[in-house]
Amino acid sequence: MEKHIGSTTIIDEPFEWFDDSSLEVFANAIKSEDVESSTARSRAKRKVVNRNRWTASQKLHRDYFCEEPKYDDYFFEDRYRMPKRLFLKIVHDLESRYEYFQDSYDARLAKSFYTDTEVHICHPATCNRTEYLRKPTTHDLHCLFEANEERHHLPGMIGSLDCTHLVWKMCPMEWRGQYKRGNHEYPTIMLEATASQDLWIWHAFFGPPGALNDINVLQQSSLFLSERLGTAPYCPFTVNGRTYRRGYYLVNDIYLTWSTFVKAYKYPTDPKEKMFKTAQEAARKDIERAFGVLKGKWHIIDRLFRKRPLGTIRNLVYACVILHNMIIQDSGRAICPVHIGDPVVHPSSNRDALPEIQDEETHFRPRYDLTEHLAGLNLPHLQPKDE
Structure with a gap:
């Protein structure tokens, strides 16, 4: 029987089974599908493992x-x-x-x-943050100035500033666009930190997406918040006969030309400039060493983060930083082992602080004075090698 639908002709004929082989094919296919589904369900069941936690606890004791x-x-x-x-x-x-x-x-x-x-999650960060992740006080700055001048021959140096990436493999899919950078295989989270020569981490800011650069992270961090609020300690230093109001951090070329940052010469030509470049790059390795020790000691932040909320990961990283500082103090290697606080100062908006910090002219002046200072010391290990 033929049916016409538009220009299409449909032949409606009864379907007949010629033999039983067709029925067996369909029956076997349905049976195999049921077996595969039951096997998948059995594999999906969670295997119960008796871990004997009480026995393990007794053994640990x-x-x-x-x-x-x-x-x-x-x-x-x-x-x-x-x-x-x-x-x-x-x-x-x-x-x-x-x-x-x-x-x-x-x-x-x-x-x-x-x-x-x-x-x-409860960790030492909740009860020891004010001591082991504190901003440098007046006493701390004097100790840092003295220690850095003695070892690196750089008066007024507070420490080194840099950022590192921590891998967040289980980042939510909707966030991967802002946490993943082209030169990293997985999404990452940025950690900004400053460290001194004893590897003590004085500032830690964790949480910005990995797609940002160091300048974007700096503009979000609270590194200079105390200066803007007028609560920062006043600790000037003198180099090459000139006095500066604030100490400085050693940074790489990506950072801005601020008065509190000191970079190395990009293309040094004068022997004095080559000496300063050698000294600056050697001293700036303190923060790289601090990152290496932090990741090497606490493998939980060096491995891929599990599927945890961002706030939980942030507390975890801060706990590792504080434990890192506690170990340094306990070993006796800390430059400032005793926390001596400053008098309480009520916050007030200091509008002149930010323009002074971002002053580009002041950025080049301390580098010139430090270059002349190092040249006057005539240190053998800083002398440029003959090419």
């Missing part, structure tokens, strides 16, 4: 924390990257300040953690 531990303090520091006494101090601080880390009893009268407190 016998190895390190009993009266006669199996391993000594040196082995503990080599494995966990911090001295045992510092670890016990952190544990004591957490137990004394947060109920979540205190022993209690559940409904079965069994000993357990306190469960009514909201589960949150």
Whole structure:
């Protein structure tokens, strides 16, 4: 029977099975599909692994924390990257300040953690941030000036400034456009920091997307916020017979020509300029060494971040920075081991501070004075090699 729909002709005839082979083909296909779906469901089930946490906890206590531990303090520091006494101090601080880390009893009268407190990430950053991630005070600046002049022969130097990228592989898909840069395989998050020669990190700003450059990150950070609020300590220094109101940071060529930044000569021709370039590049490696030690000691920030909220990752990075500074202080290598605060100053808008910081003319003046200062010292290791 034929049917006409427009210019199309449809032949409507009854379908007949010629043999049973066709039915077997369809039956086998349906059966195999059911088997594959049941296998996929069985694979999707989560495998339960008995981790024996109570046994592992007892073993850890016998190895390190009993009266006669199996391993000594040196082995503990080599494995966990911090001295045992510092670890016990952190544990004591957490137990004394947060109920979540205190022993209690559940409904079965069994000993357990306190469960009514909201589960949150709690780390030394919450109770030690004001000391171990502080802005340099007047006492700190004097110590930094003295230490940097003694080692690097650069009066007025506070430290080195730079940024690094931390990989965020599990970045949400809708954010990948702003967190991914062409020269990185995965999305990254920027960390801006300043460090002194003892690798103490004095400033840390984490969170800007990885697609930004160092200048964009600087314009978002709070590095010079205290100067703008009028709460920064007044600590001048003198070099080559000229006095400057603020110290400076060593930076690379990408940063702007501000009065608080000192760069190396891009194309030095004079022997004095070559000497200063050598000294500046050698001193600026402090921040690179600090980044290397931070990532090498805390592998959690050197590896790909898991799928966590950005706020959680930020707290994690700040906790690692603070633990990094705590270890430096405990080892006795800190330039400023004692925190001596300044008198409390009420914030007030200082409109002259930002133009003074961004003054381009003042940027070149301290570099010239530092160049003349180094040339007058006549240091052998800074002498240009004969080409």
